Amino acid sequence: AQKITQTQPGMFVQEKEAVTLDCTYDTSDPSYGLFWYKQPSSGEMIFLIYQGSYDQQNATEGRYSLNFQKARKSANLVISASQLGDSAMYFCAMRDLDNFGNEKLTFGTGTRLTIIP
Amino acid sequence: GAVVSQHPSRVICKSGTSVKIECRSLDFQATTMFWYRQFPKQSLMLMATSNEGSKATYEQGVEKDKFLINHASLTLSTLTVTSAHPEDSSFYICRVGLAGPPLFFGPGTRLTVL
Numbered sequence: 001a002q003k004i005t006q007t008q009p010g011m012f013v014q015e016k017e018a019v020t021l022d023c024t025y026d027t028s029d030p031s032y033g034l035f036w037y038k039q040p041s042s043g044e045m046i047f048l049i050y051q052g053s054y055d056q057q058n059a060t061e062g063r064y065s066l067n068f069q070k071a072r073k074s075a076n077l078v079i080s081a082s083q084l085g086d087s088a089m090y091f092c093a094m095r096d097l098d099n100f101g102n103e104k105l106t107f108g109t110g111t112r113l114t115i116i117p
Numbered sequence: 118g119a120v121v122s123q124h125p126s127r128v129i130c131k132s133g134t135s136v137k138i139e140c141r142s143l144d145f146q147a148t149t150m151f152w153y154r155q156f157p158k159q160s161l162m163l164m165a166t167s168n169e170g171s172k173a174t175y176e177q178g179v180e181k182d183k184f185l186i187n188h189a190s191l192t193l194s195t196l197t198v199t200s201a202h203p204e205d206s207s208f209y210i211c212r213v214g215l216a217g218p219p220l221f222f223g224p225g226t227r228l229t230v231l
Contacts, residue, residue, distance in 0.1 A: 033217075033218065035217075035218065035219070035220065042224075043155075043208055043210070043224070043225040043227065044222070044224045044225060045161075045210065045220075045222040045225075047218065047219035047220065050217070050218035050219065091160065091161070093220075095217075095220075103214075105151070105163070105212075105220070107160045107161045107162075108160065109159070109160050110159075110160050
């Protein structure tokens with residue numbers, strides 16, 4: 001089974017609207033971390049937000065917030081008041097430990113977000 | 118400022134040649150660096166984990182003789198694509214193994230093999 005699932009290959013959103021990008025995960029490790037990265041056409045990976053498995057509150061960073069539902073194993077990214085510059089590829093990633101205790105970082109397949117003027 | 122640099126940012130080479138990509142940790146010493154490959158419209162896939170002073174650990178399906186990794190210092194890891202072929206054309210990204218968040222990625226190297 002996939003460890004990180006992003007079910008939306010592409011999304012089109014009107015400028016200034018809010019958008020939610022879905023991410024579900026699977027792990028047996030009680031300690032894990034969830035990341036969201038933005039990748040524009042240049043290819044650089046831009047860190048957006050992080051949620052630790054033991055964090056009690058949902059993470060927020062400016063216009064980005066993470067809707068963390070631990071029981072449902074979901075970590076959706078919410079972008080408020082979208083801007084044209086938000087058009088990019090978005091990746092959800094999970095860091096946990098493998099069966100040998102080594103850190104593993106697993107990426108989802110990504111969602112391409114296009115903001116429409 | 119940037120924490121991780123990669124050189125070159127873009128390289129075009131002929132089939133059969135070897136290409137070296139450098140990944141430098143600018144502000145921190147890193148005993149571990151990670152190399153990822155990203156094909157167009159796909160996600161990042163871990164190729165190998167580079168360990169300073171020891172052999173790299175390769176993921177299943179990655180040819181260690183084709184993708185040579187050297188981590189000779191705490192700030193530099195190199196990936197050499199030997200006898201490159203068009204199917205090796207991809208975007209290669211390194212990551213420094215520092216405790217995050219955030220996780221520190223290099224800006225990437227776009228390799229095109231003609």
